[in-house]
Each structure stands twice: as C-alpha cells, then as structure tokens.
C-alpha cells in the first residue's frame with residue numbers, strides 16, 4: 318500500500334486527502350496541532366458521507382477510504398510516506414522551513430511537492446539538499462472535485478520524475494498538465510487577462526458591469542468576469558494579481574487596476590461581504606457600482622477590428638460596440654499569453670488549452686480561440702492596441718510570425 322503524507326489540512330489539504338484516500342492510498346495527515354487535524358478529519362468524514370448519500374461513492378468504499386486516513390502528530394512520521402503533498406498557508410518562509418525538514422525526514426527517492434498557487438517552487442526548494450525531487454502539484458479548489466492538476470517542473474527535475482508524478486495524478490482520477498515553474502503557472506497566469514482587461518475597461522468607463530458580463534456570457538463563458546470576481550473574492554483575486562505582477566518585475570500587461578484596490582479598501586469584496594460589483598441583499602444580484610459610461614473614445618479602426626473578432630465568436634445576442642471591443646481585447650490577451658507561454662517553453666499547446674478549459678471552464682482553450690479567429694487578425698488588433706495604449710499589448714513573436 319502506498320502512503321501520501323499531507324502537510325496542512327485546511328481547504329486544499331482536506332480535498333487532496335479525499336482524492337488520495339478514495340483511490341486506495343493511505344493518507345497521513347499533519348498540521349500545526351492535533352485539534353486542527355481532528356477537525357479536518359471530521360470535515361473529510363462528513364464529505365465522504367455526503368458523497369455516498371448522493372450515490373457518488375458506495376457506502377462501504379467511503380468507509381474503507383476513511384479508514385485509510387491516519388492523523389499524525391509528528392512530521393517525522395512522514396518517513397513512511399512514498400509521496401508528500403504540502404498544502405500549508407501561502408507563506409514562503411513557512412514552506413521553505415517545512416521542505417528543509419521534509420528533505421531530511423523522507424528518503425531521497427520520495428517526491429516532495431507543493432500545492433502553492435503563487436510561490437516559486439524553486440524558492441520553496443531553496444534550502445533542500447535534494448532539489449531534484451521537488452515539484453509542484455497545483456490542485457484546484459475544491460480539490461476532490463476539480464479534475465485539473467498542474468504538475469510543475471523546476472530546472473532541477475528530471476523528465477522521468479515528471480512522468481511519475483503525472484502517473485500518480487492520473488491514478489487518483491485527475492488530469493495532469495505539465496508546466497514549468499512560472500508565476501501563476503498556466504491557469505492563473507493566463508486567466509489574469511480575463512479579469513484585468515474588463516477591470517481596465519470598466520475603470521476607463523467604457524462599459525457597465527452588466528454590459529461587460531453579458532458580453533462574455535453571450536460568447537459562451539459560464540460567468541462574466543465581475544460575477545466571477547464577486548464569487549472568488551475581489552480581495553483574493555487582487556492578491557494573486559499583485560503577486561504575479563511583482564514576480565514579473567512589473568510587466569505592464571499584468572499591472573493590477575487601481576479600481577480593484579479601492580474596492581478592497583472599501584470592503585466591497587464580493588459575495589462574502591454582500592457587496593462587490595453586484596449587491597446580494599435582494600432576491601437577485603443587482604449592480605452595486607454607479608458607473609456612468611462615457612461617450613465612446615474607441616477609434617473607428619479598433620472598433621472595426623473588434624467587430625470582426627467578435628463576429629467570429631458566434632455570440633448569441635446583439636452586442637454593442639463597447640461589448641465587442643471588450644471581448645476582442647480580453648480574448649486577444651488570453652491568446653497572446655498562451656503564445657507567450659509556448660514561446661517561453663512553459664507548456665505546450667494542448668496542455669495550455671486543456672488546463673484553461675478544466676481550470677476555468679472557458680468554452681474553448683485560448684489556442685482554439687486563436688484558430689477560430691485567426692492569429693493574424695489577433696496580432697493586427699494587438700499591434701493597433703499597442704500603438705494606442707502601450708507595451709502591455711505587445712504581441713508574442715509566435716503570434717506575429
């Protein structure tokens with residue numbers, strides 16, 4: 318029987334524990350205190366019961382899975398583990414210290430992995446003797462339901478180790494995609510533009526919250542960017558944007574938007590505070606911000622190009638000019654980021670598309686969008702945007718070629 322050691326039994330650790338236990342692994346659970354572990358185990362047991370009531374797992378299988386989960390009070394007990402997944406608080410100093418300890422505790426062939434969303438795997442490994450067994454396993458929330466796992470490679474890791482980790486991810490019923498250690502990995506890096514462009518557009522007063530959300534929903538996105546921001550938390554999203562912007566040394570295309578910072582300072586955090594881009598105090602959400610749209614200052618040539626791009630998106634419903642422009646801007650930036658990642662060798666084409674569809678539920682991957690619109694049209698649009706708005710819109714060389 319193989320055993321996985323999970324350090325940190327919060328939101329992610331608990332979901333990861335469920336995934337492994339359900340797939341026949343023994344699970345060792347460790348956190349700061351035995352009370353935290355016991356509380357987490359209670360939640361895990363409840364979730365197994367819920368899943369079995371819904372008929373997603375047989376009652377006896379749920380019972381067997383629960384019996385495979387073992388609370389631990391000492392990190393040194395992880396010497397029994399064949400794999401470690403770390404899911405503690407997002408803090409580099411804590412993670413580094415833990416990995417240095419695990420490096421001493423676990424034998425040298427045991428992969429040590431982190432579920433970090435925004436820290437560099439290389440930085441977490443700094444302090445370990447054996448860097449060639451340290452990787453990222455970036456699960457998505459809720460970890461026992463979301464299929465995608467980004468397997469993150471540093472420059473120290475051998476290809477076979479990545480294959481082995483991918484195999485484990487498949488064995489627990491999930492889909493691995495391979496990515497190199499880049500800020501935000503594939504999904505959080507590429508998806509930045511789904512938030513940043515609409516936020517810029519809104520703060521330039523070029524469209525209203527509902528108009529912009531409607532544009533995306535009519536193009537097949539399950540949720541417009543502002544509805545989604547309210548759901549994940551305007552503050553949580555800002556932290557990720559800030560972290561990626563810092564790690565890219567203030568690359569203009571990742572620059573966060575002041576309006577979002579102001580909303581966070583004002584407590585407009587989304588659903589959890591009852592107000593964000595929408596108000597949630599009535600029966601159905603209604604716009605919370607009074608944004609008065611300005612007369613359009615979008616040039617005719619940009620509008621024409623945006624119209625052509627939007628026409629390729631087969632939107633259900635008539636879109637006005639600003640709606641076409643925001644769709645064209647955002648989708649062009651998603652496509653551009655995907656090409657930049659391929660250019661940098663971060664991930665391949667299929668992995669990027671698969672990751673974006675599984676990680677965000679977008680109707681198409683960015684490269685599929687690129688194929689259906691035509692990459693030259695996107696490159697031309699971005700060049701025009703760059704001339705007007707600056708280097709944030711510089712098209713990737715792969716896109717322009």
Ligand SMILES: NC(=O)c1ccc[n+]([C@@H]2O[C@H](COP(=O)([O-])OP(=O)(O)OC[C@H]3O[C@@H](n4cnc5c(N)ncnc54)[C@H](O)[C@@H]3O)[C@@H](O)[C@H]2O)c1
Nearest residue numbers: 325326327328329330348349404405406407432433434458
């Ligand atoms: N929540 C998400 O949506 C999400 C998604 C993907 C990845 N992640 C990443 O997963 C990791 C965990 O996030 P979370 O949302 O589960 O956090 P969380 O706050 O729910 O849980 C973190 C747990 O780590 C424990 N912990 C802190 N320091 C520890 C230490 N030194 N030793 C052992 N345990 C310690 C805490 O007691 C807590 O139980 C983070 O790196 C985060 O970036 C989170």
